[in-house]
Amino acid sequence: MLGHKQFKALSVALSFTILTFGFSSQPASAQLKVGNLSEIEGDVTCGRGTGGALAYAETKNYLVYICGAEDDPTAPRFYRSRTRNGGPGLNLEAVNYDPRQLRYFEFRNDDYTYILQIPTSRIPNPVLAVEFPNGKRVEERVTRYLARTDVSTPSQGVCSFITSNSVNIRSGPSTTYSVLTQLNRGRVVRALNRRGNWVKLAGVEDPATERVRPINGWVSNAYINGCSEDQFDRWRR
Incomplete structure (x- = not known):
């Protein structure tokens, strides 16, 4: 050593x-x-x-x-x-x-x-x-x-990105939950898991530094896709 x-x-x-x-x-x-x-x-x-x-x-x-x-x-x-x-x-x-x-x-x-x-x-x-x-x-x-192709859901989350502007990030998996923040098209996030039509986020990338800061929120599945689409599609099935 x-x-x-x-x-x-x-x-x-x-x-x-x-x-x-x-x-x-x-x-x-x-x-x-x-x-x-x-x-x-x-x-x-x-x-x-x-x-x-x-x-x-x-x-x-x-x-x-x-x-x-x-x-x-x-x-x-x-x-x-x-x-x-x-x-x-x-x-x-x-x-x-x-x-x-x-x-x-x-x-x-x-x-x-x-x-x-x-x-x-x-x-x-x-x-x-x-x-x-x-x-x-x-x-x-x-x-x-x-x-490795056998690890499609690492514990750190799947690299994903927001596909529209002014997308609400909510405190829970439904529109009845409060809005924590909004993200615009192209922002890169960590998608941790899915519940119904909602995706749990664990982090969001700072566009200036490309480093990740924690975020504890949910986004509609309609407004998110994977940095690697094949991996993301396998993960959210």
Whole structure:
């Protein structure tokens, strides 16, 4: 187990590696390959002490694994990266924070932030990004992304979005409940579960920061759809 100072040193080393590579972006025409984690069956990077792999991504220079918690395999807990040239990798554990945002995973190591975007119809060209203490951000295009298809309702909620303007978010699953707030078309939310024609919301994304703040409300099923329509349709059947 690496100590705090070793983690920091490794993080800085990786950051210099990133700058050396330049995180050169691939052409916009580069085809993203999306598939199932069964394609890397036998890979033990997410091994003992984890709940197994939740997601896997490849870029020009890196292989990235998002591993679930041992006690809840649907909850992301570990970030593990490996360089293609055999250089130093990075192992991070999310402690006292949830790394799952609605459209990306976010892991922190001191003042460095590592972000892996999740491909959806709204993010057709996801990136792996590193944000530095001085505010600089470097990115590298994801060329391959694999995920578990057997987890359609993670405990954090399904990424969804509002489809109309001035949509009422209510305190309960009916028009008789009070209006807590209103959301406009395109606002991204976490859909937690469904009761009849109403969907329970657990969070709403801040459009400025893309970070999620909690919300405890309900929205009519007529005004919500999924960031990934296939996943959302399976979930709300």
